[in-house]
Amino acid sequence: MxxxxxxxxxxxxxxxxxxxxxxxxxxxxxxxxxxxxxxxxxxxxxxxxxxxxxxxxxxxxxxxxxxxxxxxxxxxxxxxxxxxxxxxxxxxxxxxxxxxxxxxxxxxxxxxxxxxxxxxxxxxxxxxxxxxxxxxxxxxxxxxxxxxxxxxxxxxxxxxxxxxxxxxxxxxxxxxxxxxxxxxxxxxxxxxxxxxxxxxxxxxxxxxxxxxxxxxxxxxxxxxxxxxxxxxxxLQSEENKRALVIASGGLDSTVAATKLLKEGYEVTLLHFNYHHKAEEKEKEAVINIARFLNVDLMEVNTDLFRLVGGTTLLKGGGEIVKDRSGIEGAEFAHEWVPARNLIFLSVALAIAETKGFSYIATGINLEESGAYPDNEMEFNRLFDKMSPYATGPNKTVRVLMPVGNLMKREIVKLGVEIGAPLHLTWSCYEGGDKHCGKCGPCFMRKEAFRINGLVDPVQYES
The missing domain is CATH 3.60.20.10 (Aminohydrolase, N-terminal nucleophile (Ntn) domain)
Structure with a gap:
C-alpha cells in the first residue's frame, strides 16, 4: 500500500x-x-x-x-x-x-x-x-x-x-x-x-x-x-485466558496443559491423527488425559503427511532408529517430519481465531531442541511474532510454551509436582501394547524418571 x-x-x-x-x-x-x-x-x-x-x-x-x-x-x-x-x-x-x-x-x-x-x-x-x-x-x-x-x-x-x-x-x-x-x-x-x-x-x-x-x-x-x-x-483489550494446547498424548504436552490449568487457563486439547505408527496409542492416551484433566478435546484427522512423506514416523515409512543405549536415537532427528510443528501451529492458530481462544500452546521444550529445529524456543518465538499477520484484524492469538525452557528431567519433576497424569501418557514412537523401551523418546523418558529417583508408571517391553 x-x-x-x-x-x-x-x-x-x-x-x-x-x-x-x-x-x-x-x-x-x-x-x-x-x-x-x-x-x-x-x-x-x-x-x-x-x-x-x-x-x-x-x-x-x-x-x-x-x-x-x-x-x-x-x-x-x-x-x-x-x-x-x-x-x-x-x-x-x-x-x-x-x-x-x-x-x-x-x-x-x-x-x-x-x-x-x-x-x-x-x-x-x-x-x-x-x-x-x-x-x-x-x-x-x-x-x-x-x-x-x-x-x-x-x-x-x-x-x-x-x-x-x-x-x-x-x-x-x-x-x-x-x-x-x-x-x-x-x-x-x-x-x-x-x-x-x-x-x-x-x-x-x-x-x-x-x-x-x-x-x-x-x-x-x-x-x-x-x-x-x-x-x-x-489497542486491544485484555485477552481471555482460553488456551488451545496441541497435545500428542506425551509427557511434554501433558505437563504443559496441566501447568496452564494450574495457572488459571481454560484449556482445550487439540490432537492430530496423521497416520503415524503410534496413532492409536496416542489417541487413546490423549482421550484419557482429557478426561483426567476434565478438559475438552478436539481432533484433526489428516492425510497431509502421507503426501509429504520422507519420515520413518509414518506407518509404512521404514524402521524407527533404535540402538542399545538409545542415545543416538535421542540426540539426532532420525524421525524428522517436515514442517510438522509449523503445520500443527498454523492449524491451531486458525481454529483459535475462529473459536475465540487467545492462546495456543505446545509441549516444545529445551531438551528436544537439540535434535529438532521446530522444538527450538526461537521457532515458537518467531511464530508468535508472525501470528498477528496470519489472523484477521483485531483477532490476535498469542503462542505459549509452558515447558519451553525445560529439559526432560525437569518436565518429569514438574509434572509430578503439579499432579499431571504422567501414568496416562504415551511417549513411544512405536504403537505396540507397551513402550518399546529402545527408541529415542523411550530412552529419554526412562532416563528422566531415573534421574529424579522416580519409578516410571508406564510399562516397557525392554
Whole structure:
C-alpha cells in the first residue's frame, strides 16, 4: 500500500546528515510505493516545511533535500502505492500524503474503509477524496494529544493502518499507531536521531553500524519523545485466558496443559491423527488425559503427511532408529517430519481465531531442541511474532510454551509436582501394547524418571 517514515532529530545541528539518510530511506521505500511521495518537517516552533511530488523519489531527488534545517525537530513522510479503491486519475498536491490538519500531520499506510462515515458523523472537512485525508480533521476535532486518547479514537477506524503522526503543538515527539501494518524504529547513535519506517531493511546500515532497530508491537500506540522516552498503549483489550494446547498424548504436552490449568487457563486439547505408527496409542492416551484433566478435546484427522512423506514416523515409512543405549536415537532427528510443528501451529492458530481462544500452546521444550529445529524456543518465538499477520484484524492469538525452557528431567519433576497424569501418557514412537523401551523418546523418558529417583508408571517391553 504505502511506506510511512519519520525521524526525530535529537541534535538538530546534524540535520544535513540526517536529511541525507532520510532521503536514502525514501528511495528504498519505493519498494512499497511509487505513485507519489511527500515529506513534512515540523520545526521547533511548530512551523512547517514540506515537499511533495508525483512519481518515485529516485526520479525527483531535488524534492528530497532542502526540507530540513537547523530548527527541524521531527519529520513525517510517505511513499504511496495508490490502492485501486482510492484511485485518483488527476492527482494534485492536496492528494499527496502526508496530510496536514490544523494541529496534526499524518502519514498512513493501509486502507480506511469508513472514511465517509467518519466525515458525516463528525461534520469533518477534508481537503482530498483520499481516505487518509479524513484523519487530520478527525484528530484535530477529537484528540487531546495523548496516546491513551488516540488508542480510544482508533476504535472508530475500520480498516488497516500504520500511522506516523506529528503534533505541531508539541514538535518534540512522534506517535506511531498500528494494527497489523508494520513499523520499525531505529535509534542512530552516530546521527543522534530516531528513525521510523515500514520495513527494517530501509533502516539498516550494516551489521557494525551503531544503531538499534526495533519492531514496534502490532495493535499499539507508541509515543516517542526527543528525551528518548517511550510510552506504549495497547489497542486491544485484555485477552481471555482460553488456551488451545496441541497435545500428542506425551509427557511434554501433558505437563504443559496441566501447568496452564494450574495457572488459571481454560484449556482445550487439540490432537492430530496423521497416520503415524503410534496413532492409536496416542489417541487413546490423549482421550484419557482429557478426561483426567476434565478438559475438552478436539481432533484433526489428516492425510497431509502421507503426501509429504520422507519420515520413518509414518506407518509404512521404514524402521524407527533404535540402538542399545538409545542415545543416538535421542540426540539426532532420525524421525524428522517436515514442517510438522509449523503445520500443527498454523492449524491451531486458525481454529483459535475462529473459536475465540487467545492462546495456543505446545509441549516444545529445551531438551528436544537439540535434535529438532521446530522444538527450538526461537521457532515458537518467531511464530508468535508472525501470528498477528496470519489472523484477521483485531483477532490476535498469542503462542505459549509452558515447558519451553525445560529439559526432560525437569518436565518429569514438574509434572509430578503439579499432579499431571504422567501414568496416562504415551511417549513411544512405536504403537505396540507397551513402550518399546529402545527408541529415542523411550530412552529419554526412562532416563528422566531415573534421574529424579522416580519409578516410571508406564510399562516397557525392554
Amino acid at each position: 504505502c511506506s510511512v517514515s519519520g525521524v526525530i532529530l535529537l541534535n538538530p545541528s546534524r540535520y544535513k546528515e540526517v536529511e541525507e539518510k532520510f532521503s536514502r530511506i525514501m528511495k528504498l521505500a519505493e519498494d512499497r510505493g511509487r505513485d507519489s511521495f511527500g515529506i513534512v518537517a515540523i520545526r521547533e516552533d511548530g512551523s512547517i516545511m514540506s515537499s511533495r511530488s508525483l512519481g518515485r523519489p529516485s526520479e525527483h531527488e531535488e524534492k528530497l533535500l532542502g526540507v530540513f534545517d537547523e530548527k527541524t525537530s521531527v519529520v513525517v513522510s510517505n511513499n504511496r502505492a495508490e490502492p485501486t479503491t482510492e484511485y485518483v486519475k488527476l492527482k494534485e498536491e492536496k492528494d499527496i500524503q502526508p496530510f496536514e490538519g490544523e494541529r496534526f500531520v499524518v502519514s498512513h499506510n493501509g486502507v480506511i474503509a469508513n472514511d465517509k462515515e467518519l466525515e458525516i458523523k463528525y461534520s469533518l472537512h477534508r481537503k482530498s477524496n483520499i481516505d487518509t485525508s479524513v484523519i487530520p480533521p478527525f484528530l484535530d476535532k477529537l484528540w487531546d494529544g495523548t496516546p491513551e486518547k488516540l488508542a480510544d479514537l482508533l476504535k472508530e477506524v475500520r480498516g488497516s493502518f500504520a500511522f506516523i503522526i506529528a503534533d505541531k503543538r508539541h514538535p518534540d515527539r512522534l506517535f506511531v499507531a498500528q494494527n497489523f501494518k508494520p513499523v520499525y524504529m531505529a535509534y542512530d547513535q552516530t546521527l543522534e536521531a530516531i528513525f521510523f519506517s515500514s520495513l527494517d531493511e530501509f533502516l539498516d546500515e550494516g551489521p557494525f553500524y551503531p544503531m538499534n532497530i526495533r519492531k514496534l508491537e502490532p495493535y499499539s500506540v507508541v509515543e516517542v519523545t526527543k528525551r528518548k522516552e517511550i510510552k506504549e498503549v495497547k
